[in-house]
Amino acid sequence: MSDTMGPMDTEGMTDDLAAYLEAVGREDSFVVERRLGGGGRTTELVVVSEYVPGETLEEVTRARGASLALAQKVVPEVCDAVEELHSACDPPLIHRDLKPQKIIVAPAGLFLIDFGIARRFREKAETDTVRFGTRAYAPPEQYGFGQTDVRSDIYALGGILWYCLTGDDPSASLVPHEVSGRVGEKLAGVIRRAMAFDPAERFQSVAELARTFREAVGDAAGTAKAGMPRAAEDARQADGRRGSGFFRTNLLGVARNVVLLLIALACIPQAWQGVVAPRAEYAGKSLWYLVALNFLLTLPLVWGALYLAMDRTVLARLIPGLAQRSRLKDACIIGIYLVIAFVIALFIPSS
Known part of the structure; x- marks a missing residue:
């Protein structure tokens, strides 16, 4: 402008x-x-x-991993921004769509974006006129159970805290002991209260949520570890267990990837066998032709299919960079490679 x-x-x-x-x-x-x-x-x-240059919180988390340190950096700043939004208007203005994709991490700080469904609180309204939001971060009242107010944004902030600590979107199916096992009891208490089904049971202001969060992890950034409150130690230990806790709660995805990986490994000797002892229809073919057929075409084709069939959530936890890639993009890359390999194989003498 x-x-x-x-x-x-x-x-x-x-x-x-x-x-x-x-x-x-x-x-x-x-x-x-x-x-x-x-x-x-x-x-x-x-x-x-x-236009705000930078990455979304989702992109940052996928690339660098979720952690307690990330939550300590992001959550207080986001709370300050939302609290300013609430307090600047009378009645308050409610964002209603807070989530990692709507938070930009820029060199100048954190920015909230996209106020497309923001609305002001209306004292006599029973429900919102239009019900929107992202299901994982939207509170029950946003889907017709009542009117949204500042506590609706608090619900979403609880989900953002969970995301910063675990790298996963919050789920209504999360049971209390699972939450505690992954983030520690103190932080689990903050998340459960912020995301309570009944708005009356949540924090009643963003400032209260921010204050409780700081108490849970310890206020002083320069405090020595020996003098840090027990809550912070619990949170650090929970953060250290984050990876193993993720795999324990995603056993089906882990098992699926292990089986696919074993199949991929088993394909290597099969490809080698196709070179040193080819089937009758390939007898008499040149060595280079058999190598191209088995190792440039067939094996990459099978491996590409197995890779695309893997559970990407589990895979991205091991290799964070993959989380930024879509399955469609990877499929296109594999397809382009196979076309190039096929063209190369056409120029290799078969006998």
């Missing part, structure tokens, strides 16, 4: 949009375009979103 832009005229704006402008203090984020129409002068709202 141009720095020479004049003050924003908010005449005709919806209450929610005006509240948003007031909350974020960025009047140059919106343009009110006035046109002369058939019925007279009309006002149209055009949203111009600022």
Whole structure:
């Protein structure tokens, strides 16, 4: 946006949009375009979103792994941003779609993005007019059980805390002992309270959630380990157990990948056998032709299919970089390789 832009005229704006402008203090984020129409002068709202360079929290977590250190860095800053959003408006403005994809980790700090379904709290409303949100992070009241309020964003913040610690989206099927086993009892208590089904049982403000989280992990960043509260030690130990806890709770995915890996390994001697002792129909073929057929085409084809069939959640935990790749993208790469290998094999003499 141009720095020479004049003050924003908010005449005709919806209450929610005006509240948003007031909350974020960025009047140059919106343009009110006035046109002369058939019925007279009309006002149209055009949203111009600022580009924030950086990675989403989801991308950062997949690339570098979830950890207690990540939660200590992200959660307080996100809480501060959401608390400012709530307190800047009266009644509060609720984001309603907080999740790792809506948090940008930039050199200048953390940014909340996409206020597309944000709304103000309406005291007499029984439910929201429009029900949206991402299921893993959206509270029950966002799906027709009541009106969203600041505690709805608190529910999502509890899910973001869980994500920072484990790398997994929260699930309604998580049982209390599983939560405690993966993040430690103190942090599990924070998550369970933030994501309680009944809003009355949650933290009643973002500030209260942030304060309780800091108490759970220990306030002083420079405190020596020996003097750190027991809660922080429990959290560190839970963070160290995070990998093994993940695999224990994803046994089917682990077993699936192990079986596929064993099949892939078993294919190697079969490919070698196809070179040194080929079937009758390939008898008399040149050595280079048999090598290309078995090791450049057949084996990569089988391995590619086995790789695509693997549980990517488990695989990405072992190799975080794979989490940023989609199955479709990998399939395209494998397909391109096979086409190139096939073309090369065509130029190899068969006898």
